Amino acid sequence: MTDTAPRPTLEAVAARAGVSRATVSRVVNGGDGVREALVTRVRRAVEELGYVPNQAARSLVTRRHDAVAVVIAEPETRVFADPFFALQLRGISKELTAHDNQLVLLLTEGRDDHVRVGRYLAGGHVDGALVFSLHLDDPLPGLIQHAGVPTVFGGRPGWSESGGDAVFVDSDNRGGAREAVRHLVGLGRSRVAHITGPLDQTSAADRLEGFRDVMPDADPRLVEESDFTPAGGERAMRELLDRRPDVDAVFAANDLSAAGALRVLRERGRRVPEDVAVIGFDDMLPVAEQTDPPLTTVRQDIEGMGRLMARLLLDRLGHRTAEGAEGAPSSVVLPTTLVRRASA
Amino acid sequence: MTDTAPRPTLEAVAARAGVSRATVSRVVNGGDGVREALVTRVRRAVEELGYVPNQAARSLVTRRHDAVAVVIAEPETRVFADPFFALQLRGISKELTAHDNQLVLLLTEGRDDHVRVGRYLAGGHVDGALVFSLHLDDPLPGLIQHAGVPTVFGGRPGWSESGGDAVFVDSDNRGGAREAVRHLVGLGRSRVAHITGPLDQTSAADRLEGFRDVMPDADPRLVEESDFTPAGGERAMRELLDRRPDVDAVFAANDLSAAGALRVLRERGRRVPEDVAVIGFDDMLPVAEQTDPPLTTVRQDIEGMGRLMARLLLDRLGHRTAEGAEGAPSSVVLPTTLVRRASA
DNA sequence: ATGAAAGCGCTAACAC
DNA sequence: GTGTTAGCGCTTTCAT
Numbered sequence: 001m002t003d004t005a006p007r008p009t010l011e012a013v014a015a016r017a018g019v020s021r022a023t024v025s026r027v028v029n030g031g032d033g034v035r036e037a038l039v040t041r042v043r044r045a046v047e048e049l050g051y052v053p054n055q056a057a058r059s060l061v062t063r064r065h066d067a068v069a070v071v072i073a074e075p076e077t078r079v080f081a082d083p084f085f086a087l088q089l090r091g092i093s094k095e096l097t098a099h100d101n102q103l104v105l106l107l108t109e110g111r112d113d114h115v116r117v118g119r120y121l122a123g124g125h126v127d128g129a130l131v132f133s134l135h136l137d138d139p140l141p142g143l144i145q146h147a148g149v150p151t152v153f154g155g156r157p158g159w160s161e162s163g164g165d166a167v168f169v170d171s172d173n174r175g176g177a178r179e180a181v182r183h184l185v186g187l188g189r190s191r192v193a194h195i196t197g198p199l200d201q202t203s204a205a206d207r208l209e210g211f212r213d214v215m216p217d218a219d220p221r222l223v224e225e226s227d228f229t230p231a232g233g234e235r236a237m238r239e240l241l242d243r244r245p246d247v248d249a250v251f252a253a254n255d256l257s258a259a260g261a262l263r264v265l266r267e268r269g270r271r272v273p274e275d276v277a278v279i280g281f282d283d284m285l286p287v288a289e290q291t292d293p294p295l296t297t298v299r300q301d302i303e304g305m306g307r308l309m310a311r312l313l314l315d316r317l318g319h320r321t322a323e324g325a326e327g328a329p330s331s332v333v334l335p336t337t338l339v340r341r342a343s344a
Numbered sequence: 345m346t347d348t349a350p351r352p353t354l355e356a357v358a359a360r361a362g363v364s365r366a367t368v369s370r371v372v373n374g375g376d377g378v379r380e381a382l383v384t385r386v387r388r389a390v391e392e393l394g395y396v397p398n399q400a401a402r403s404l405v406t407r408r409h410d411a412v413a414v415v416i417a418e419p420e421t422r423v424f425a426d427p428f429f430a431l432q433l434r435g436i437s438k439e440l441t442a443h444d445n446q447l448v449l450l451l452t453e454g455r456d457d458h459v460r461v462g463r464y465l466a467g468g469h470v471d472g473a474l475v476f477s478l479h480l481d482d483p484l485p486g487l488i489q490h491a492g493v494p495t496v497f498g499g500r501p502g503w504s505e506s507g508g509d510a511v512f513v514d515s516d517n518r519g520g521a522r523e524a525v526r527h528l529v530g531l532g533r534s535r536v537a538h539i540t541g542p543l544d545q546t547s548a549a550d551r552l553e554g555f556r557d558v559m560p561d562a563d564p565r566l567v568e569e570s571d572f573t574p575a576g577g578e579r580a581m582r583e584l585l586d587r588r589p590d591v592d593a594v595f596a597a598n599d600l601s602a603a604g605a606l607r608v609l610r611e612r613g614r615r616v617p618e619d620v621a622v623i624g625f626d627d628m629l630p631v632a633e634q635t636d637p638p639l640t641t642v643r644q645d646i647e648g649m650g651r652l653m654a655r656l657l658l659d660r661l662g663h664r665t666a667e668g669a670e671g672a673p674s675s676v677v678l679p680t681t682l683v684r685r686a687s688a
Numbered sequence: 689a690t691g692a693a694a695g696c697g698c699t700a701a702c703a704c
Numbered sequence: 705g706t707g708t709t710a711g712c713g714c715t716t717t718c719a720t
Contacts, residue, residue, distance in 0.1 A: 020707045022699080058698055061697090
């Protein structure tokens with residue numbers, strides 16, 4: 001098939017431009033300290049020959065790869081039914097591309113994969129890692145710390161030990177939850193229920209905290225643990241209605257479970273928002289805009305989180321992406337905004 | 345921070361095991377033609393030192409990277425609101441991982457990115473590429489062909505010229521559409537409408553073909569072009585109802601637009617499926633299971649498509665993944681299945 | 689079956 | 705400023 005035409009080397013470009021390899025190398029890498037005339041000549045030779053640097057040869061000597069691993073640890077299919085990671089990836093990709101870095105995607109499911117990922121990261125194939133680790137008991141962060149690769153986490157890692165120095169980017173889950181619940185209270189609702197996410201995930205735990213911040217004395221029967229799925233939302237809503245038929249508002253930890261709750265409310269003859277006001281979380285458009293009624297929810301800037309993660313990592317790798325603020329970059333918590341639609 | 349402990353080299357392992365670098369290299373690469381005793385000794389040394397081969401050095405001489413690029417060209421945000429790519433990626437990742445290949449993700453939006461991707465692929469940084477190119481006028485396939493990298497496409501590429509030799513994996517869009525429409529006909533419906541996707545995408549075009557296969561004489565007013573979005577589905581459904589109030593079934597080109605259609609039907613007081621039966625396409629669970637009523641739809645094995653794409657590419661790269669069928673691998677069209685829920 | 693040695697293409701001291 | 709040179713860590717003939 002494709003005749004692998006031997007790609008031109010530095011040597012070839014040097015010959016063509018009538019200079020040494022070193023000069024070509026300098027030009028290719030920015031051209032500082034090379035006379036304008038030569039720079040132009042070399043550039044043209046590069047152009048004419050269609051020269052592309054051999055990244056392997058370069059890495060071999062620089063020990064840099066201009067590549068970053070993105071590790072998504074998600075055993076559950078559910079997460080893939082959700083555009084969350086896709087959006088983060090998009091943000092990450094944009095930022096990495098802008099700084100000429102490659103994105104190596106590592107998807108894991110299960111322990112075996114953890115070992116594999118650990119080895120890969122420790123193997124020094126990439127300059128850094130962006131890691132999504134959503135569960136409290138996830139061994140991955142530990143493995144990565146062990147691998148000694150500069151890392152930024154997506155979402156607050158849920159580990160207690162030595163977590164102090166972990167750099168992460170997260171949404172203000174707690175603040176967003178507070179805002180949602182306050183909005184419900186502002187609507188005059190006093191019997192506000194909360195359908196939680198899986199509480200071994202920090203995002204779900206933080207949203208529950210936010211709920212409690214505003215409703216510190218809530219009847220425990222107004223809180224039902226669920227799992228971020230529509231079916232889970234349905235189940236939880238039934239439970240809540242059975243226990244407290246007088247409930248007049250629901251804050252669901254994500255849009256999917258809110259959609260489930262909405263269905264049960266309709267089925268039980270409750271009008272939304274007249275009888276029961278409902279708020280979700282995420283502002284996952286294909287869900288939030290399609291429910292009946294459309295869902296009031298807490299929006300987080302998912303793509304922005306991705307961008308920021310990449311930027312933080314590149315900073316840490318010495319890429320000084322923008323403002324020269326080098327030094328130990330620290331974690332960032334991004335604000336959320338309440339999006340009002342018809343459900344509350 | 346992390347003290348970059350100099351990672352052990354082949355040299356170090358050789359010294360430790362009391363053999364030459366060449367021998368260690370042989371062992372690391374399979375150990376053929378090396379005495380058992382030595383193999384064991386080397387293996388232990390590798391273990392003890394925690395040796396991991398330097399991929400850059402290896403690539404430099406072998407000209408292989410054990411890495412594959414996945415190119416997703418999608419200017420539209422919509423696609424990211426859809427778990428389609430995430431699932432394909434998962435399938436791809438599994439297969440690549442199983443064969444020790446890395447996945448380099450290239451996301452593009454817009455012409456500038458095309459150039460960048462073209463250069464990257466031509467640069468010989470990866471052994472092959474998996475490309476999702478969904479639009480008829482997409483210049484990407486051309487660029488890639490030009491780059492001379494072994495490639496497998498996701499979805500039938502929509503280019504006319506020289507497309508004969510392109511290897512791709514696709515769902516049986518046409519067959520699935522036929523099955524859906526036949527099902528509607530089998531239900532006794534005779535005024536079956538079709539809400540298409542954007543017809544510059546082969547998947548949408550093929551589904552329309554399938555519709556026409558079964559309804560060759562359909563009133564043109566029963567076909568309305570749309571765009572795979574819920575809002576587009578609503579608009580199309582309104583149009584159809586205005587033109588043909590007697591419509592008794594709708595085949596929508598995807599679940600999202602079917603969901604939009606469902607809303608309009610309810611709003612107009614049509615009962616589903618009694619008055620109008622509705623079928624979607626994709627079996628995108630968070631949508632299809634959450635509509636009211638739940639959507640009958642055509643399922644495609646998205647993850648399977650991803651796996652297969654990777655397998656085909658690896659075959660082509662000489663990885664002989666399973667059955668030794670080497671030689672020119674050819675395109676594959678995967679079957680679809682009708683999933684019956686309540687809407688038809 | 690094993691070792692010695694020659695590069696792969698590039699960057700980075702170091703000379704000039 | 706520009707050229708010379710010595711490797712980066714590995715695979716792969718070619719001897720032995």
